[in-house]
Amino acid sequence: MAREQRIWRIRLVFQIVSLILVNSMIFGVISFGESPLVRDIYLPNATTKFFNNAPTHSIVYKIQDTLASEFDTFYSDLVIPLFIFLVLVVLLGRVWCAWLCPLGLPQDLLSLLRKKLGIPAYHLPRAAGQALHATKYLALFIIIFYTLSLGIPGSGLFEFRTGLAIPYEQLDPNRALYVYPQIALGLLPPSTIVPWLSILTTIFFLAMCFKIRRFWCYICPAGALQGLFHRQALFQLKKDSSKCTSCGVCTRVCPMGIQEVYSERKKDKVTHRNCTHCYKCVECCPEDDCLYVTFLGRRFLSSKSMEHFDIEET
């Protein structure tokens, strides 16, 4: 296998399998969702609730739902799901984003299509990328602030609870991308409402992600939520600075525009809060064992020089 393809092919398989099984969207086992064993598991990555009985929902959905409606119970419903969320993030970090997210797959497929068509990607300028990365934290803050004030009886927003209780649902491309196919496949009744705003964001999503690699990951509030705990996860991206030739390949191929992996020269831990663990840098780094990934301190993936691979023929 050519060097450039060794990681993303495996990742593609993971993404497809997780789309089918973990996120349980297209072939969701509807009745399974009633089981008390999985009732409190909310996925850290997906940002929507795909259908009522799905075994797994998204934590962002759950937070909005609980904050808007359970002021009187002191949001006690959130305790266990948040605890499970923390465990899941510490376990996998943002591996959720690049390997298991239902929105990651279409983004990667769009990039693949763009590459096949020979259209160059648009690289966000550093400042624009930083601003977008900040947007996702702002989005998360607004979502929490809004839903929190919805749930408080004296806030004056109490009446909106019936109209616009879960604001992010209105925008999420997941909604239009995955709920419509389910209706088409007959998995959901045709009466399921898909907000028209999310169709608009989906068109925006498709257009932007075609030209900019992993555009949605810059602004995704679920990513922001994970980013808060991500650097403490068991999965870590590490760098052996003594092997680095400063060639800058890691920065150029990074879909999230992270420069810190390149500029770090002292510490070996280079996991950045914006890193989605796609390991594109590990795949492309031309030095042996310069970049590597550890799980619980054990190295399981390292960069390899071209010495070890067949070079692609044209």
Next chain:
Amino acid sequence: MKLIGKSKKGSDPAKSIESTSAQRARIETLVAGRGDEIIQRTKEKISAELAKLALLKNRAKAMDYFDEMAQIDGPRAKEIEEFKAKGGKVIGTFCHFVPLEIIDASGCLPLRLGCGHHATVGVGESYLGDPNLCPLAKSMAGCAIVDDFPLYSQCDYIIAPSPCDAKLKLGEALKEIGPLLTMNVPRVKEGESIRKQWIEEIKNVRDALEKITGKKIDKKSLKRSIIKYQKAHKAWRTLLSQKRKANVIWGRDFLLVGWVSFIDDIERWTREVTKLTKELKSMASAGKLVADKSTPRVMLAGSPVVWPNWKLPNLLEESGAIIVSDELCSGTRTFYDPVVTDEWTERAMIVAIAERYLYPCTCPCFSPNVEREDNFIREIEGSRAEGVVFHVLQGCHLHTLDASRLSRPLKNKGIPVLTIRSEYQDGDIGQIKVRVEAFLEMIEAGEDSLFEDV
């Protein structure tokens, strides 16, 4: 005097201070009919060096090919002539900053001009007019003005990066002789503006080449060339790893292999390097070493050591050491870094090429230069070198300054360092020999205290 390139479109005589005829007259007086003699002396020097190499112990058979290519008027010169007869263009390059992939993609032939011919230093010095300039630049200028100098006279166009003053002004001087493109090499690598500027510089090269050939460089040929050079990189790295495993190749032979890549057809060179690596591997497993394990291991650093200026490598290896590694842009660094791109669009490829030639470069012209410092440590640890010899060409300020800057931390780490300042001429051989021998004795005496794992 015959001009380097037949086409005079690139340089505008009206713009230069001196008229073309006046320059011709000046060059004629400088060379004063000694052209043939200079070429003859150069050829003799090459044959003498090759004869020395042929006597080396346990030399790999695959080196025969590189010996053949090392003759500047040998089979390669004929091949280039044939290539030119078919309408191909030959592009001379000054140094390591010229994007070879783009030259190759344009269908032209890159020819690296950096040279170690001592016979041309004198005329070159008079032509450039500065006795304090480095002999490499003088020698190149000399080769360029001597009529019918092998390889040099075949260049249609020169791409001249300007990492140092010598190369910058050499380019300016040669502009009077033939068409030439100067590349502005930034001295600082940091920042987005530098990156953009350098990408534009690479695009300039592409545009100039497109103008010369009258053909657009398309995506397909660019991709093919990148892959071609990736293969050369792979072969080179495999040879490097093999070299590090056991003493199976002399440093001089290795440097010669590197030099041949300057002028050779890169695909054939890749095949020959692979063949050589295979032979070295079987030699290593058969225990047929060129030098036994107790031989002092030396790393060569500093100014480029270019064929046939084998003075310092000869002195080192004849005095009982083996050059196990180097950080010369004429040696290990030639194909050390690959062009890596994850997308094959035109823009992505150009950016990838630009970044490969700038960011990992360890030329002392940069500041800050963490890349060079790290590369030293990597080379010393990877090759288990016991001492570092800085080769500093007289007049090369950047390498002189970096040699003293880097000597201190290396000495603090317990690695012996020797700085040899020298020219191309053989006058100082005796003096250098004494210093090299004393240095090697020091290494042999203090062997145990330097590295635990040797």
